Amino acid sequence: MIVQACINGARPFDYHPALPLTVEAMARDSAACVAAGAAEIHLHARAADGRESLAAVGETVRLVRRACPGTFVGVSTGAWIEGDRRRTRDLIAGWRVLPDYASVNLSEADAPAVIDLLHGMGVGVEAGLANVDDAKRLVTLPDCRRVLRILIEIEEQDISAGEAVVDGIAAVLGEAGLARPILLHGFDATVWHFVELARQRRWSTRVGLEDGCRRATGEVARDNAQLVTDAVRMMR
Template identity: 65%
Template structure:
């Protein structure tokens, strides 16, 4: 059961004054988040124009790993990043600095092939599930147990509906059964609800500017490290 720091995601540059968009800024934030109690990192590398880029994985990971040696670092493989199936595959195949794991959204058409590709180069997989249909697609795969963990990520903003969706996904996983660990998180209005629910269920969770910019009391977070410290405090409560 861990708290993972998600530093930037696909957020635009004006989302928060402290959003890290360069390798150096991501590395500095990563180190601060580890000091605040995060066990792992999830980042979306950006190119020189600050756009998400799978081509920027090598250079970004090199800088982040130098700042946080020994810390597991993951990246996204979201189809929107390159917006081209063949280019996405080519970028992943050509990584020379490998992430420890990469998230794959089961809602995306090429997800099974991306998962196969990641396994072939020795990168762990976070299987991203946002809907019950995503969960059903995962468990239908013959190699669904060959993932590092299951990432339940709920975008629904109304709390009761979001909880119901998460329960539906968990039910599908339980029936399979899928025995991999679960990391549960929400976005924006539900981010802290799901941090608390993850603590209650003994799941891992994540927090950072990819998921929200406000603290549990509604105030604007100073930075990623403040968000991580808030989640760690929830996880440490008895």
């Protein structure tokens, strides 16, 4: 059971004053999150203009690792980042500084090819499942048992509906005998509910400005580190 810090995601520039968008800001923020108890960092690399960019992954990972030696650093491979399958694969293949893991959304058409590419490069795969169909797709992949972990990502804002998705995904994984570590997280209004559910089920979780800016108390957090502090306290 770990708490992962998801420090920026695809959030827009004006989402929060402490949203880290430059490489230097991501490095500083990651170090603060680790000091607060985060076991890993998940980030969306950004170009100099602040836009998400797979081309920026190498330099970003290098500087974040320097700030957080020994900490796992992961990145997103979301299809929307580059908007083109071939360009996405080419940029990933061109990484010279490799992240420890990369998230791949099973809802995306090219997910199996991206997973195969990452495995061939020696990069761990965090298999992102947002619904039951994603889980059904994952368990059909020949290398599904090679994934580093399964990321259950609940976007539903209704808690009952979200829990039904969690249970459905867990059932598919159980029926397939796919026993991989699980990290569960919510989004915006459901962040803290799913942190608590992860604790109850002895799964890992994540918090950070990618998923929401409010603390467990409901007030707006000062920064990512404050969100991590709350989650670590809850998981303990």
